[in-house]
Amino acid sequence: MKLVSFNPYRTIGIPGVKYIKPEHMFREIKTIKKADYILFPEYWQVNSLVYGLKKKIFPNINTFHLGHNKVEMTRALLATFPENVPYTRIMGKNRHSIEIIEEEFGYPCVAKEIKNSMGQGVFLIQKKQDLQRYIDNNDTLYIQEKLPIDRDLRVVYVGNKVVSAYWRIGKEGSFHNNVAKGGSYSFENIPLGAVDLVDKAAKTLGINHAGFDVVVVGDRYYILEFNVLFGNEALRHLGISIEKMIYDYILSDFKPNGPDKPTFPGVPTRKKIS
Known part of the structure; x- marks a missing residue:
């Protein structure tokens, strides 16, 4: 089995892996075409590999597309497991955003940047000034109820x-x-x-x-x-x-x-x- 990895740190110890830098994808296209599996491509590579070259990738296409940002994953979960998603609003910002959020959530609530991880881009909103700062810095607003957890x-x-x-x-x-x-x-x-x-x-x-x-x-x-x-x-x-x-x-x-x-x-x- 011929394996190509675009992320060496996540494939250390897997036998028979050839590492290619993501930016060298098209320079190494012949090697990629011969591979049986492509491991940990970057998101920008996924469509070309799967739809263009018909390659098997890991993680798979579902994982990449749904995990691309919080909007995609939340909407998928709301469609399939709505009882297991906290109350959430996803909206574009406009002059009524603060009023809508205050009416539906009040304070405190949680605001998130739609593409971030490891706790980055997750904010506890305790007052209007916090909310205004978040809105000023984000075009897509992702607001969630604050749950009583530690x-x-x-x-x-x-x-x-x-x-x-x-x-x-x-x-x-x-x-x-x-x-x-x-x-x-x-x-x-x-x-x-x-x-x-x-x-x-x-x-x-x-x-x-x-x-x-x-x-x-x-x-x-x-x-x-x-x-x-x-x-x-x-x-x-x-x-x-x-x-x-x-x-x-x-x-x-x-x-x-x-x-x-x-x-x-x-x-x-x-x-x-x-």
Whole structure:
């Protein structure tokens, strides 16, 4: 199996991978055409690879298109799992934006930039001045109800299954729970309902590589968003190698009727993450 990767840091340890810099895509087009699988292209490459060259890519086209920004993923989730999405408004800004948001959400509420991750571009809006500053800096407004939480769940989905789940717990007094923002993580008391929700959502939407952010409010699970390129620090703490799981998955996809595919140690079972 011939593999080409455009992201060496996410494919370290996968055998037989040839790395090509994304900007050299057309210079290396002959090698790309001969590849059986393309790993971690950049978004601007995806349409040319899939629709032009008819190549298999990982993550797949669904994951790239739906994970491109918060608008795409939220609308897809609202169409399929509306009861599991916090109350959200997506709108263009106009002279009535503040009045609409104040009437529907009040303060505090949450505002997000539509293309960001690791806690960047997520703002706690506590007063009109905060809201005006956000509106001044964003053409597309993404406003969400503020939920009463002090932590969230990161549920990691790779290939065709959930491979791990852990709590991300914000520092005392912090609005963000992200590990990149100084939060901690815990693998204790993971609710199976959240794991099952992510499994259903990923399979319904055809996603094969994402870190889902889920919160628990009462007896309800809400999916806040998912990140195509998620952090691996907590997974490394468990000794989990995402690269091995990716190889396992693409090998089974490339040769679905071939000999038994290799398995790798360190992959948690459903029992362990419960």
